[in-house]
Amino acid sequence: MAELRFPDGFLWGTATASYQVEGAVREDGRGESIWDRFSHTPGKTFEGQTGDVACDHYHRYPEDVEHMARMGMNAYRFSVAWPRIFPEGKGPVNQKGLDFYRRLVDALQGRHIQPCLTLYHWDLPQALQEKGGWDNRDTGRYFAEYAHTLYQALGDRVPLWITLNEPWVAAILGHAFGQHAPGFGDFPLAMRVVHHLLLAHGWAVEAFRHDGPRRAQIGITLNLSPVEPATGKEADGQAADLADRFTNRLFLDPIFRGAYPELPDLMRSALPQATPEEMERISTPVDFLGVNYYTRQVVEADPQGLYGVGMVPARGDLTEMGWEVYPQGLYDLLIRVHREYHPQAVYVTENGAAFADEIQDGEVDDPRRIAYVREHLSRAHAAIGAGVPLKGYFYWSLMDNFEWAFGYSKRFGLLYVVPGSLERVWKRSARWYAQVAQANAVPL
Numbered sequence: 001m002a003e004l005r006f007p008d009g010f011l012w013g014t015a016t017a018s019y020q021v022e023g024a025v026r027e028d029g030r031g032e033s034i035w036d037r038f039s040h041t042p043g044k045t046f047e048g049q050t051g052d053v054a055c056d057h058y059h060r061y062p063e064d065v066e067h068m069a070r071m072g073m074n075a076y077r078f079s080v081a082w083p084r085i086f087p088e089g090k091g092p093v094n095q096k097g098l099d100f101y102r103r104l105v106d107a108l109q110g111r112h113i114q115p116c117l118t119l120y121h122w123d124l125p126q127a128l129q130e131k132g133g134w135d136n137r138d139t140g141r142y143f144a145e146y147a148h149t150l151y152q153a154l155g156d157r158v159p160l161w162i163t164l165n166e167p168w169v170a171a172i173l174g175h176a177f178g179q180h181a182p183g184f185g186d187f188p189l190a191m192r193v194v195h196h197l198l199l200a201h202g203w204a205v206e207a208f209r210h211d212g213p214r215r216a217q218i219g220i221t222l223n224l225s226p227v228e229p230a231t232g233k234e235a236d237g238q239a240a241d242l243a244d245r246f247t248n249r250l251f252l253d254p255i256f257r258g259a260y261p262e263l264p265d266l267m268r269s270a271l272p273q274a275t276p277e278e279m280e281r282i283s284t285p286v287d288f289l290g291v292n293y294y295t296r297q298v299v300e301a302d303p304q305g306l307y308g309v310g311m312v313p314a315r316g317d318l319t320e321m322g323w324e325v326y327p328q329g330l331y332d333l334l335i336r337v338h339r340e341y342h343p344q345a346v347y348v349t350e351n352g353a354a355f356a357d358e359i360q361d362g363e364v365d366d367p368r369r370i371a372y373v374r375e376h377l378s379r380a381h382a383a384i385g386a387g388v389p390l391k392g393y394f395y396w397s398l399m400d401n402f403e404w405a406f407g408y409s410k411r412f413g414l415l416y417v418v419p420g421s422l423e424r425v426w427k428r429s430a431r432w433y434a435q436v437a438q439a440n441a442v443p444l
């Protein structure tokens with residue numbers, strides 16, 4: 001049978017995040033996070049749903065690790081809840097919180113699954129938010145101390161470390177558009193948060209280089225998407241260039257080039273005046289870039305739009321999130337990032353889709369998810385053939401979980417999570433993905 005073989009040692013994993021799967025939000029000394037506060041604020045999430053219980057991964061992780069092992073996964077990307085380690089964001093360590101992640105890493109290693117640890121996937125301790133959150137530079141210092149604590153506790157048992165998950169989403173959706181925690185609608189604030197998150201990333205990488213684990217690697221995960229103009233008109237091309245600067249290059253340029261991209265005056269003036277030392281720190285070299293890819297953006301010149309940019313509504317094959325299924329975008333993005341930013345290594349740290357999954361007689365047949373993953377993996381394979389140092393792929397997500405403001409209404413998982421019982425049921429895509437991982441090849 002025709003197949004696309006991947007390089008030996010390629011990582012096949014799934015991804016989750018603490019607030020989306022763990023639950024147990026009051027257990028073993030965990031402090032409140034900004035997502036506890038936000039999800040409990042009326043009107044912020046679908047039907048007021050919260051991550052209080054989520055998938056109860058905090059207690060069910062042994063079963064979940066067993067599912068990963070049965071799927072033949074050799075990697076698992078998860079995030080640590082900062083408020084479990086420092087309930088107040090700083091100060092004395094909560095040992096019980098640290099012990100949970102030690103148990104999780106033990107379970108993964110016991111099944112030969114490489115941990116890939118994200119230090120920050122949006123669940124900032126609420127106590128720090130009350131001191132200004134990411135608008136306060138000190139938060140970045142506390143983040144580096146939190147990172148250092150984990151480096152010491154887990155060290156080389158975690159081969160891959162990610163400082164931040166999608167700082168653009170944390171900054172812009174959380175502080176400019178108000179759709180995510182902490183729920184502000186203040187653009188200048190959001191641009192200060194962009195800079196402070198990048199400083200936090202730099203401090204955490206410096207701490208890693210200074211006395212972190214020797215054989216492990218550190219990087220950052222960015223949400224990236226190709227931006228295309230709706231037409232060949234010059235105005236649409238300019239809109240696409242601006243959208244690319246504001247979404248992709250806003251983080252790629254500081255991290256890999258040590259400077260922000262040219263931005264419109266209003267946007268630029270909202271960024272704090274960065275000193276050369278700060279840009280040096282932000283661009284402390286990383287070992288890899290994590291790419292979260294879901295879809296492309298198509299934009300047009302629109303005087304009513306933000307900075308004159310209008311998003312063209314996606315058409316064609318759409319997921320439950322309304323995102324266009326556009327596998328070619330993954331190839332285009334990987335090639336662009338490789339040629340323009342030259343990361344030493346790249347991982348697809350998230351790629352996946354929500355579809356209207358239904359369980360019937362204990363079965364979940366999800367052919368669209370199988371097609372989605374097969375098409376994206378074929379583009380990833382082509383990118384490797386074109387020279388991109390792609391070392392692994394993490395499907396989002398291991399299981400259906402708390403999809404932020406959408407609550408549990410969007411199912412991305414390979415495992416269907418039964419409401420109420422939280423029983424995990426393999427979707428057909430889980431069995432398909434297991435075959436891919438075990439063969440290290442995609443059947444065509």
Ligand SMILES: CO[C@H](O)c1c[n+]2c([nH]1)[C@H](O)[C@@H](O)[C@H](O)[C@H]2CO
Pocket residue numbers: 017020165166169223224292293294295350396403404412
């Ligand atoms: C445009 O999609 C973003 O890159 C993106 C999509 N996703 C993400 N970022 C987040 O990293 C996850 O926590 C979400 O659950 C996941 C699915 O929505």
